[in-house]
Amino acid sequence: MGPNGAGKTTTIRILTGILKPATGKVVVQGVLVTKNPEEIRSKIGVLSQFTAGYKDFSTKDNILLFTSIIGVNKENAHNKMVDLLTKLDMLDKLDLEFNKLSGGEKRAIGLIRTIISSKELVILDEPTTGLDIARAKKVRDILRDLVVKENKTILMSSHITSDLEDLATHAGILKEGKLIFQGTKQEVIETFAPGDSFENAIIYAFENGYQKEQHNAHERNELEEN
Numbered sequence: 001m002g003p004n005g006a007g008k009t010t011t012i013r014i015l016t017g018i019l020k021p022a023t024g025k026v027v028v029q030g031v032l033v034t035k036n037p038e039e040i041r042s043k044i045g046v047l048s049q050f051t052a053g054y055k056d057f058s059t060k061d062n063i064l065l066f067t068s069i070i071g072v073n074k075e076n077a078h079n080k081m082v083d084l085l086t087k088l089d090m091l092d093k094l095d096l097e098f099n100k101l102s103g104g105e106k107r108a109i110g111l112i113r114t115i116i117s118s119k120e121l122v123i124l125d126e127p128t129t130g131l132d133i134a135r136a137k138k139v140r141d142i143l144r145d146l147v148v149k150e151n152k153t154i155l156m157s158s159h160i161t162s163d164l165e166d167l168a169t170h171a172g173i174l175k176e177g178k179l180i181f182q183g184t185k186q187e188v189i190e191t192f193a194p195g196d197s198f199e200n201a202i203i204y205a206f207e208n209g210y211q212k213e214q215h216n217a218h219e220r221n222e223l224e225e226n
Contacts, residue, residue, distance in 0.1 A: 001157070001164060002174030003206045008157040009049055011174070012125050015155075016046055029121060042070075045118020049125045051110035055099035059085075059109055062098050066113045077116050084112045088138050104130040111139065115146065122146065124156045128163055140166050161199040173205050180210040 002008050013019040014026055017037025026033040029043045053062045060081070067077040085091045088108050093101060101109065107130045114122065127143070128136040140163060146152045158164055164171060165185065172182040181191060185198055191210070193201035 006174040044121040045114040047114040053098040
């Protein structure tokens with residue numbers, strides 16, 4: 001999480017080997033990204049900030065072409081595609097041309113392609129952007145199933161606190177290119193807005209950052225509890 005310009009998308013681009021880090025090293029799935037970005041891309045599924053597609057191809061062809069390029073079995077991809085389109089109430093869009101879909105529907109298609117192509121790790125940059133409330137809820141249900149039923153790990157960037165509060169087990173907060181805090185959702189609340197909501201804690205973190213006084217107070221509270 002982080003305000004605009006905090007470095008969320010840049011972080012994702014570094015993790016996927018699109019950008020090189022200025023300092024330090026990045027290891028994903030045990031692989032040093034800067035030395036073998038292609039191997040990293042074969043191990044993960046990524047939904048970028050913008051959803052692209054062949055405008056004259058149907059929804060079905062856009063999904064199956066993409067998944068075939070990366071080696072997903074066509075029958076398995078087709079079955080998974082139908083299942084996900086059904087869960088998103090979009091099965092009637094199967095033969096519709098990509099350029100006739102709404103922005104939210106294109107976003108959903110991008111997510112479907114990412115899920116079908118992913119292995120252990122799924123990286124999502126603003127996955128529910130442009131989706132209506134009902135479809136965003138369906139997307140959250142799908143993502144939860146990926147973790148609980150398929151044992152995948154999801155790294156998600158989002159401004160939408162309802163997504164994060166509903167799904168995240170841990171949160172990392174970026175501000176001005178630095179990771180200023182990471183911990184469980186409850187730790188975020190205790191650190192930035194004790195006794196208040198997760199959303200207000202995030203707003204406070206975005207606006208004020210992480211002060212050393214907060215950290216010391218948090219440590220004192222832990223010592224008193226112990």
